[in-house]
Amino acid sequence: MLYFFRYKSITGAIHDNRVPVIMICLQVLCSGTPTPSHLRWGSSFVLKMDDSKWFMFDCGPAATYKLVQAGISPLDVSDLFFTHHHSDHDSDYACLLLSRFDMSIGNESPLKVYGPPPTVSLTEKLIAEDQGAYWHDIVARTNHPLSLWAYQQRGGVLPRAVPVVDSKDISPGVVLSNDDVVIEAARVEHVQPYLDSLAYRVNYNQGSIVFSGDTRPCQSLIDLAKNADVLVMECIRLHKDMKDNITSECESSAQAAGEVANSAGVKMLVLTHQSPDLDQPFKKEEVIQEVQKSYNGRIEWAVELEQICYEA
Ligand SMILES: [Zn+2]
Numbered sequence: 001m002l003y004f005f006r007y008k009s010i011t012g013a014i015h016d017n018r019v020p021v022i023m024i025c026l027q028v029l030c031s032g033t034p035t036p037s038h039l040r041w042g043s044s045f046v047l048k049m050d051d052s053k054w055f056m057f058d059c060g061p062a063a064t065y066k067l068v069q070a071g072i073s074p075l076d077v078s079d080l081f082f083t084h085h086h087s088d089h090d091s092d093y094a095c096l097l098l099s100r101f102d103m104s105i106g107n108e109s110p111l112k113v114y115g116p117p118p119t120v121s122l123t124e125k126l127i128a129e130d131q132g133a134y135w136h137d138i139v140a141r142t143n144h145p146l147s148l149w150a151y152q153q154r155g156g157v158l159p160r161a162v163p164v165v166d167s168k169d170i171s172p173g174v175v176l177s178n179d180d181v182v183i184e185a186a187r188v189e190h191v192q193p194y195l196d197s198l199a200y201r202v203n204y205n206q207g208s209i210v211f212s213g214d215t216r217p218c219q220s221l222i223d224l225a226k227n228a229d230v231l232v233m234e235c236i237r238l239h240k241d242m243k244d245n246i247t248s249e250c251e252s253s254a255q256a257a258g259e260v261a262n263s264a265g266v267k268m269l270v271l272t273h274q275s276p277d278l279d280q281p282f283k284k285e286e287v288i289q290e291v292q293k294s295y296n297g298r299i300e301w302a303v304e305l306e307q308i309c310y311e312a
Helices: 061-069 094-103 119-127 134-142 145-153 219-224 254-264 283-291
Strands: 003-008 022-031 042-051 056-057 077-081 111-115 167-168 171-178 179-187 197-203 207-211 230-236 268-272 298-301 305-310
Touching: 022 061, 022 207, 022 268, 042 094, 061 094, 077 305, 094 111, 094 119, 094 134, 111 119, 119 167, 134 145, 134 230, 171 305, 179 219, 197 219, 219 254, 230 254, 254 283, 268 283, 283 298
Parallel strands: 056 077, 077 111, 111 167, 207 230, 230 268, 268 298
Antiparallel strands: 003 305, 022 042, 022 305, 042 056, 171 179, 179 197, 197 207
């Protein structure tokens, strides 16, 4: 049985004193679209199982700042999974890499990064020797006495190495597997052929959580999310605002999110990627009603800097 609760990660405490079998924490960082609002901007979540490092899913605008606001060090992210390379899902990647480099003392494991192409070339364009857009910064910080002093002050031992990132272009299938977790990817349908898009399922010992990324409702997502505990799903607009235009061929409405959640039989649906319109008064209630036409499981409304935690 699952027990769900949520709390504000900055100010709140966990309102539960039972000892769980496994504690799963989903931290909402970015839950919006490319259009910034005072409530949301871009896409990014981090996920942690018990005392593991954090897995990050997408790295949209300001994700690194929000990560730190949530009390998580950029160095505590071990793996980053991109669903696709629209800028609202990857534009804080440089900031994450360079913040990690700036905080490093040289003994951390390299960040592992997975995603559809061009994940590898994007990484190289940012930090590769000579060619990377930020190579000048890396040269300065690994040579000037000011940066070397700061590096030693925080515990680093000279010589200071350049940042190393283990990035991979991946396709559907199992992308990570160890004793604690198996992560698999499935292709979903968004803006192909210009950008490929993946959804991810994280299977841990007692359950699973799925990240849809951006997609129209599609069978591959339903199959990937089959009987999962949690589906984190795009919900960009109400159905009535999408049905007569191209958006329904590329994105998911509230109705579509409910239908996918119902078809997959998930226990909880987390709605994210809301357009600014859905944060207007009374729209959230309309969204929930639309979702509940087809889905009667637990529904959560993604709020930036809140955590959705559960024991499994
Ligand atoms: Zn997109």
